[in-house]
Amino acid sequence: MTTTAARRLRIVVGVTGGIAAYKAVSVIRAFVLDGHHVDVVATAGALEFVGRPTLEAISRNPVHTELYEGVSEVRHVALGQQADVIVVAPTTANTLASIAAGLAPDLLGNTILARRCPLVLAPAMHTEMWENPATRANVDLLRRRGILIVGPGSGALTGADSGVGRMSEPEEIVAATYSAAGVSTPGDLQGKRVLITGGGTREAIDPVRFIGNRSSGRQAVALAQAAQDRGATVTLIGAHLEVAAPHGVRLIEVTSTAEMAAALDSETASHDIIIMAAAIADYRPTATSETKLKKAALGETPSLLLEQNPDLLAALVTTARPDQFVVGFAAETSQDRDDLVALGRAKLERKGCNVLVVNGVGWNTGFGSSQNDVIILGRGGDILGEVSGDKHQVAHRILDIAS
Numbered sequence: 001m002t003t004t005a006a007r008r009l010r011i012v013v014g015v016t017g018g019i020a021a022y023k024a025v026s027v028i029r030a031f032v033l034d035g036h037h038v039d040v041v042a043t044a045g046a047l048e049f050v051g052r053p054t055l056e057a058i059s060r061n062p063v064h065t066e067l068y069e070g071v072s073e074v075r076h077v078a079l080g081q082q083a084d085v086i087v088v089a090p091t092t093a094n095t096l097a098s099i100a101a102g103l104a105p106d107l108l109g110n111t112i113l114a115r116r117c118p119l120v121l122a123p124a125m126h127t128e129m130w131e132n133p134a135t136r137a138n139v140d141l142l143r144r145r146g147i148l149i150v151g152p153g154s155g156a157l158t159g160a161d162s163g164v165g166r167m168s169e170p171e172e173i174v175a176a177t178y179s180a181a182g183v184s185t186p187g188d189l190q191g192k193r194v195l196i197t198g199g200g201t202r203e204a205i206d207p208v209r210f211i212g213n214r215s216s217g218r219q220a221v222a223l224a225q226a227a228q229d230r231g232a233t234v235t236l237i238g239a240h241l242e243v244a245a246p247h248g249v250r251l252i253e254v255t256s257t258a259e260m261a262a263a264l265d266s267e268t269a270s271h272d273i274i275i276m277a278a279a280i281a282d283y284r285p286t287a288t289s290e291t292k293l294k295k296a297a298l299g300e301t302p303s304l305l306l307e308q309n310p311d312l313l314a315a316l317v318t319t320a321r322p323d324q325f326v327v328g329f330a331a332e333t334s335q336d337r338d339d340l341v342a343l344g345r346a347k348l349e350r351k352g353c354n355v356l357v358v359n360g361v362g363w364n365t366g367f368g369s370s371q372n373d374v375i376i377l378g379r380g381g382d383i384l385g386e387v388s389g390d391k392h393q394v395a396h397r398i399l400d401i402a403s
Helices: 021-033 052-059 075-082 093-101 107-113 127-131 133-144 170-181 218-229 257-270 312-319 337-351 391-402
Strands: 010-015 037-042 085-091 119-123 153-156 162-166 193-199 203-206 209-211 233-239 250-254 273-276 283-285 306-308 325-332 355-360 371-378 383-390
Touching: 010 021, 010 075, 010 107, 021 037, 021 052, 021 085, 021 170, 037 052, 037 107, 075 107, 085 093, 085 107, 085 170, 093 107, 093 119, 093 133, 119 170, 127 133, 127 162, 153 383, 170 218, 170 391, 193 218, 193 257, 203 283, 209 283, 218 233, 218 273, 218 391, 233 257, 250 257, 257 312, 273 312, 273 391, 312 325, 312 337, 325 337, 325 391, 337 355, 337 371, 355 391, 371 391, 383 391
Parallel strands: 010 037, 010 085, 085 119, 193 233, 193 273, 233 250, 273 325, 325 355
Antiparallel strands: 153 162, 203 209, 283 306, 355 371, 371 383
């Protein structure tokens, strides 16, 4: 879906030598149709996959390829200096490594080094290359530098291969580019009201201790930003968020599951889409001490009596109107895809929401990470999508289904 940004951008689209280069044509076309100026910088390898006439016809501008062309206007520097945002799609493993190392072997490398603007990279490569420790280290380094990595997703690759490494779809790359450039894009959620829960609830044991979980709220914040970027009015009910809520999003801060339930009771009726991304504590102490419990009194093996918290998602589904769309989340530690799907389908049947997002979590995955791996299930248990990548990309895929 193409959207019109609030201001005209000067966008540099870098195209590198991978089979996914054909998708770059759709990315360029979307930017042009939205009224932006697009400069294409193609590597020699890219032109082996997509011809110069195609890129020039779609971008409506000459394609830049040579480091020593336009020397009098210092083009190898000017393109990066003048850009509002640069996106490289596809970004091969070699290009990722080159950017991470700060190399400038060609016009694209020089343009990236000379930029003053955000940089968006859309990796595309075989699974083994994406999972190689060298590539993972390069990606981590680039993220720490503030570069937005979109994808890759899972799916068919070159030949008979399939797995993680497939370049994100053009609409996801376009949306991420607009977000990185900080433009307002009235899109498919214009006029909609979206309610999102995020973070992890905490149940007090005493004034200094609690039962909780490791949720950072990053996925909920990414959902809030993505929904706002797509034109929605967004309310975020946040429990101990570790990242700031986006500017312009209404934030309701809560601590416990009971406070989350009260906020939902007051907010649900006025929203069109409800996304339950918070990690709700399943249990709470039957009694909370008003003073700090002392170790001397508790002994070496203290016991804590717990009771079950209300099921907020199931309760919300029973009161939701037919015109409201409810998205639930299920965090599971299984490493087996088929097992994750089976667990998700069982939970979906119990909860009854429109869509259930199953995300794999572990000691170093899911919670607290900038990345997420999710399987999106629809009513009946059908797999509506699978996304592996940046939480912003995951957010847009969820909203594609919910909108």
